[in-house]
Amino acid sequence: MADQHIISKATAWLNSNIDEDSKSAIRKMLDNPDSKELEDAFYRDLEFGTGGLRGIMGIGSNRMNKYTVAMATQGLANYLLATYPGEEIRVAITHDCRINNTLFADTTAHVFAANGIKVFYFKELRPTPMLSFAIRQLKCHSGVMVTASHNPKEYNGYKAYWNDGGQIVAPHDKNIIAEVQKITDISMVKMSGNESAISYIGEEMDALYLKMVKSLSLSPSAVTKHKDLKIVFSPIHGATGKMVPAALRAFGFENIHLVKEQEQPDGNFPTVIYPNPEEAEALTLAIKLAEKVDADIVMACDPDGDRLAIVAKNKKGAFEILNGNQTAAILTYYLIQKWKENGKLKGKEFTVSTIVTSEILEKISAGFGVPCYVTLTGFKNIAAVIREKEAKETYIGGGEESYGYMIGDQVRDKDGVSACAMMSEITAWAKTQGKDLFDILADIYTQFGFYKESLISLTKKGKDGAEEIQRMMQNFRENMPEEIAGQKVIRIIDVKKGTDKDILSGKVTPLTLESSNVLQFYLADGSKISARPSGTEPKIKFYISVNAPLQNANDYDKVANQLDERIERLKVFLDQ
Numbered sequence: 001m002a003d004q005h006i007i008s009k010a011t012a013w014l015n016s017n018i019d020e021d022s023k024s025a026i027r028k029m030l031d032n033p034d035s036k037e038l039e040d041a042f043y044r045d046l047e048f049g050t051g052g053l054r055g056i057m058g059i060g061s062n063r064m065n066k067y068t069v070a071m072a073t074q075g076l077a078n079y080l081l082a083t084y085p086g087e088e089i090r091v092a093i094t095h096d097c098r099i100n101n102t103l104f105a106d107t108t109a110h111v112f113a114a115n116g117i118k119v120f121y122f123k124e125l126r127p128t129p130m131l132s133f134a135i136r137q138l139k140c141h142s143g144v145m146v147t148a149s150h151n152p153k154e155y156n157g158y159k160a161y162w163n164d165g166g167q168i169v170a171p172h173d174k175n176i177i178a179e180v181q182k183i184t185d186i187s188m189v190k191m192s193g194n195e196s197a198i199s200y201i202g203e204e205m206d207a208l209y210l211k212m213v214k215s216l217s218l219s220p221s222a223v224t225k226h227k228d229l230k231i232v233f234s235p236i237h238g239a240t241g242k243m244v245p246a247a248l249r250a251f252g253f254e255n256i257h258l259v260k261e262q263e264q265p266d267g268n269f270p271t272v273i274y275p276n277p278e279e280a281e282a283l284t285l286a287i288k289l290a291e292k293v294d295a296d297i298v299m300a301c302d303p304d305g306d307r308l309a310i311v312a313k314n315k316k317g318a319f320e321i322l323n324g325n326q327t328a329a330i331l332t333y334y335l336i337q338k339w340k341e342n343g344k345l346k347g348k349e350f351t352v353s354t355i356v357t358s359e360i361l362e363k364i365s366a367g368f369g370v371p372c373y374v375t376l377t378g379f380k381n382i383a384a385v386i387r388e389k390e391a392k393e394t395y396i397g398g399g400e401e402s403y404g405y406m407i408g409d410q411v412r413d414k415d416g417v418s419a420c421a422m423m424s425e426i427t428a429w430a431k432t433q434g435k436d437l438f439d440i441l442a443d444i445y446t447q448f449g450f451y452k453e454s455l456i457s458l459t460k461k462g463k464d465g466a467e468e469i470q471r472m473m474q475n476f477r478e479n480m481p482e483e484i485a486g487q488k489v490i491r492i493i494d495v496k497k498g499t500d501k502d503i504l505s506g507k508v509t510p511l512t513l514e515s516s517n518v519l520q521f522y523l524a525d526g527s528k529i530s531a532r533p534s535g536t537e538p539k540i541k542f543y544i545s546v547n548a549p550l551q552n553a554n555d556y557d558k559v560a561n562q563l564d565e566r567i568e569r570l571k572v573f574l575d576q
Helices: 004-014 020-030 036-042 066-083 101-114 128-137 172-182 203-215 220-225 243-251 280-293 324-341 360-367 379-389 416-432 437-448 462-478 553-574
Strands: 052-056 090-095 118-122 142-146 155-162 198-201 231-234 256-258 297-301 308-313 319-322 349-354 372-375 394-400 404-407 450-459 487-494 499-502 508-510 519-523 528-533 539-548
Touching: 004 020, 004 036, 020 036, 036 462, 052 066, 066 101, 066 142, 066 155, 066 172, 090 101, 090 128, 101 118, 101 142, 101 155, 101 198, 118 128, 128 142, 128 155, 128 203, 128 416, 203 243, 203 416, 220 416, 231 243, 231 280, 243 256, 243 416, 280 297, 280 308, 280 319, 297 416, 308 324, 308 416, 308 437, 319 324, 319 437, 324 349, 324 360, 324 394, 324 404, 324 416, 324 437, 324 450, 349 360, 349 379, 360 372, 360 437, 372 379, 379 394, 379 404, 404 416, 416 437, 437 450, 437 553, 450 553, 462 519, 462 528, 462 539, 539 553
Parallel strands: 090 118, 090 142, 118 198, 231 256, 231 297, 349 372, 349 394
Antiparallel strands: 052 155, 142 155, 297 308, 308 319, 394 404, 450 539, 487 499, 487 519, 499 508, 519 528, 528 539
16 A cells, blocks of 8 residues: 555645646546555655756656646746845746647746746747856846756656856755745646746847857868868757757858758657667667768767767777767867967866766866866856856866766856867868877877776666665765775765765865765776766766776777776676
8 A cells, every 4th residue: 555645645636726637647546556656656746956857747746747847936936036036037948849848838937927027938949058048148047948858758857047057056056945845735836927928039049149159169260171071960859950050050061961860859759769869879870871971970969959979980980989078078178279279278267077077188178287177967067167267267168978068158058059060170170180080089098098988877766766776875885895896995085975085094185075975986096986876867877987098099999998898897896
């Protein structure tokens, strides 16, 4: 029998002011109180975390539906009204292609409007970076992107932004969560009224955004020389099918091949198992087209356009997927190199990385005398660094291993659109030297060390899964390994406890990072393992990083194989 708390919560929803179809769905669940469906739908309230909402769509307190969206929006509206008393509060809203996205975005817009808040609503779906850009352009106090990013099709989500165009961080994150938690019933939500407060954003914002993207170009002569560069792009049924080709044309590229089967927005994502460019399967059709046209570069964005996958020909002539760390390394190297060549380095520039991203970004930056600030995972933290340094230091670029990159400071979240344009420019720049992207990687590894990474991602769904993930992290903390895969553990960072312990000396240094449920183990051979439960998915992730010198580019494959062997030994340990 289901817990009485779950039955009581479901009954309260049944007796509330919700539509008849939703009530009928709840009755069916209550008719089978032993079902996992009832438990998972009502065992908790869908958590409004520091990034907003994300969950499986359906009726229930732990599901994405118009009522949980409306209640979250009311809490955010209440916080905005309290934070900016007497001001005309302005918010921007957009959405990607997911099922129910228009419903959820409309609900969000009408709740804001009913609370007397001015709403700027994109007429059509647009990618996440354009929402961030629009918030800054329109001087909004906040914004909402309705998306579940790269999650499976049954998911949807709601990302909340602050006035700098970045996702919400402290102290606003916890304050907003507290306000959302106060909304315990749909009757507390203002659902309609004051519709005149809603105005629509049209193509004028597209033009402003594309002008900004074009201004990021650092090698226009290389683009001119190779304007016929063969580019294959897929939006994977998402929101970038219009904007990425437009950005490529703005840079000057003319030979763009779209993956037709994935060009149209479709929240069912019919051609992929998961709409995630980190998954090789999602790139199958793009690579097939690339082989047909003999492409120079292959690119694909996730549904909301903040993540980007890159594929290029390796030395054996086969199309190979670059991982997020490799793409971030190429971008960082190119940006700093060109800033130096163009006389833009004045001694006050910086890059940003995260604690689970390859340390090669720090090595590259240091090699040019540029500081690289390391944050917690997530671009909201990168945006927070930019905001803190604004007017004192200049942000060049940054990235994280999960296929997210941000160039310049006019957008304050991952921007797959501008990254597409920049990676195409880098490919053209390399071609002017008789090189390709793998040659550039070899150059980087020769100068700064060959870093290679891998990821183990374990999915644990539902209430039981969430509890299992917490037990796994607790077990690590209570039984810290002294040795991993034959290598001594020489340093342990516990971000949750805020400690950095040198095992050899016993010295413990306090961290300056905000507390987060992350553990990192450094090994005697330079390897690193990071354990981190995902904040947006029912997963726990293990990030593996190994490195070795690369004396000569001709040794690339030999060293790569040696690093792969080290990674496999670490995976065997983690699978135990």
